[in-house]
Amino acid sequence: MSIWDFSVIPNYFMSFLDAAKMTVLVTVFGILIGIIFGLILALMRISNYRILSIPARVYIWIVRGTPLLLQLLLIYFGLVNIVRIGNLPSAFLALGLHNAAYIAEIFRGSIQGIARGQREAGLSLGMTEGKVMRRIVLPQAFKRAVPSLSNQLIIALKDSSLASAVAIPELLLYARQLGSSTFRLMEMLSIAAIYYLIMTSVLTILANGIEKRLNVSDFKVLE
Template sequence: MNQLWDDINTYGMGFLEASWTVLLITISTIILSWVFGFMAVSAKTSKVRLFRGMGRFYIWFIRGTPALIQVFVVYFGFPQIGIHLSPFVAGVLALALNSGAYVAEIIRSGLKAIPRSQMESASALGMSKGEIMRRIVLPQVFRVVLPPLTNEAISTLKNTSLLSTITVVDITLYAQTIISATFRPFQFYIAAALIYLLLTTLLTELSDWLERRQARFS
């Protein structure tokens, strides 16, 4: 027990700072991935053949290659074409590109779940396309896509551990640094796992609260 308190006093603040870094990366990645996702689904459903091809290629390539390789391409590969990014920015960009492809498919599935007859009826009532999207389509799509978007956000949070390979001091790299000094891998990998578990649980609870709130006002 004394050893536990000593570890908390010695390493607790470092784990807290690493957790904050993980949260910043996760929030930034989620926001950017939604931008990429909307762009990709818009391209994939475009009437312009070139845009459709670009959207399909992006989703096909990202979903068919490992996230770790994508991180390496952005961080180690981009400098070869003159693009130099910090580990934090490169990590966020790589994870957002990865997540964006999955977000695009989630949004596309949500849009397909809305009966076309609803939009046709609204149009017949004189509603503009913007009003139809804002008042009819988006509220329903949000309810449909919230659970899979939550799962994708949780995957994004866990994927932040990949950024330890490009020197981002997240929970994983901080735990590895402690282990290299103390030679106690079991304790500190378990500690890292518990922190990730806490963060993913909080994210799940937030999603459940949003679902309940949406159901109350629908």
């Protein structure tokens, strides 16, 4: 007889809803912070001024070269000695700053992929560099970045499980706690896995829908 009883999954499935909401909350804030800071980093990274480009390069190198869990612990325990910060804000900040390094490279590639002739055309019309960037380059760059940003969002959703290291009651922590109290750890972890699969599948469907709309838009323009 198996020591696992997966027939209990329906009995506990709905109790994971609050933990799932917390997972979504951590993911959303992590991505929002990542997009804002990532765009700033991308613009710094492509700047002709070394005083801007070098710090951006160093930041991206450090964040991409160290584990997210380490960054989360450094922010949580390090900032406590400087400012009073709770576990939830520290998780938002750590995930946001981590995502920013990857999103910065996504934006950088998208921006640099815009034909130089479009920038020159804007400048020839009397637009400033800032206006060319805001009105011509960035709108196209955002559109090109959508597939990669969608992938980063799914990665961020799964990375949110590391927030359990600072006692954030997200899916993985709740599954472990409930598994310990019911002596059904494998079953509870299976429920968490189902929730992750549902959420990542929904995000994938939404991302594919957005990409199709953008492709249709581009096709109509070309016609």
